[in-house]
Amino acid sequence: MRLVVVSAGLSVPSSTRLLADRLAAATVRGSAARVEVVELRDLAVEIAHNLTNGFPGRALGSALDAVTAADGLIVVTPVFSASYSGLFKSFFDVLDKDALAGKPVLIAATGGSSRHSLVTEHALRPLFAYLRAVVVPTAVYAASEDWGAEGLAERIDRAAGELAALMTGLSAAAGTTTAGVGAAPVPRAPVPTGTAPTGTAPTGTAPTGTVPVRAVPARSASGGGFEVVPFEQQLAALRP
Numbered sequence: 001m002r003l004v005v006v007s008a009g010l011s012v013p014s015s016t017r018l019l020a021d022r023l024a025a026a027t028v029r030g031s032a033a034r035v036e037v038v039e040l041r042d043l044a045v046e047i048a049h050n051l052t053n054g055f056p057g058r059a060l061g062s063a064l065d066a067v068t069a070a071d072g073l074i075v076v077t078p079v080f081s082a083s084y085s086g087l088f089k090s091f092f093d094v095l096d097k098d099a100l101a102g103k104p105v106l107i108a109a110t111g112g113s114s115r116h117s118l119v120t121e122h123a124l125r126p127l128f129a130y131l132r133a134v135v136v137p138t139a140v141y142a143a144s145e146d147w148g149a150e151g152l153a154e155r156i157d158r159a160a161g162e163l164a165a166l167m168t169g170l171s172a173a174a175g176t177t178t179a180g181v182g183a184a185p186v187p188r189a190p191v192p193t194g195t196a197p198t199g200t201a202p203t204g205t206a207p208t209g210t211v212p213v214r215a216v217p218a219r220s221a222s223g224g225g226f227e228v229v230p231f232e233q234q235l236a237a238l239r240p
Contacts, residue, residue, distance in 0.1 A: 030164030
């Protein structure tokens with residue numbers, strides 16, 4: 001499995017990148033995925049050019065391809081003006097609108113104060129819900145005072161475990177579907193011509209001068225299954 005980490009940290013060293021690395025390490029323990037990190041600070045110029053001319057540069061193109069092909073994502077942004085950073089949003093603006101559909105995503109953010117802790121819920125979660133990603137229930141926010149304090153490690157482990165479970169489950173489901181391709185169809189018993197099982201239309205062609213019958217979703221008097229009502233009777237019920 002392939003886990004891609006998108007970090008929008010700007011400084012070096014960066015608390016945003018530190019949180020991203022800790023989330024990735026915890027996820028790998030539960031999924032044995034290989035990790036690739038996308039540092040948006042290195043792509044800032046190419047992102048700006050892509051917004052103006054519509055064409056990604058080589059490095060940005062590789063990053064976009066990695067995110068699209070990932071089995072799971074960890075996205076981490078610093079908080080700017082009570083929301084995600086412009087660089088973070090711009091990267092997902094140039095990503096194909098269907099690239100994250102059905103993809104497991106862990107959202108996280110860093111900030112200087114715990115007062116911004118709801119940024120994951122009022123900004124990040126709606127963004128990735130709009131992109132039709134599958135966002136894990138636990139989001140992780142780390143304020144300056146959270147580093148080294150109780151609680152952060154537990155939130156990291158819980159969120160990483162949820163992402164690992166989603167990635168493993170979807171990967172197993174995809175493998176099962178692939179293995180089933182080309183399997184022999186299950187044989188069905190033949191239906192005699194001119195007769196119809198309950199709830200289905202008769203096979204064959206109706207004799208000339210007769211009105212064919214078809215199934216309608218009307219419950220039988222016994223309360224189970226469906227009853228077959230002649231088409232002529234249906235028309236008569238519609239006449240005034």
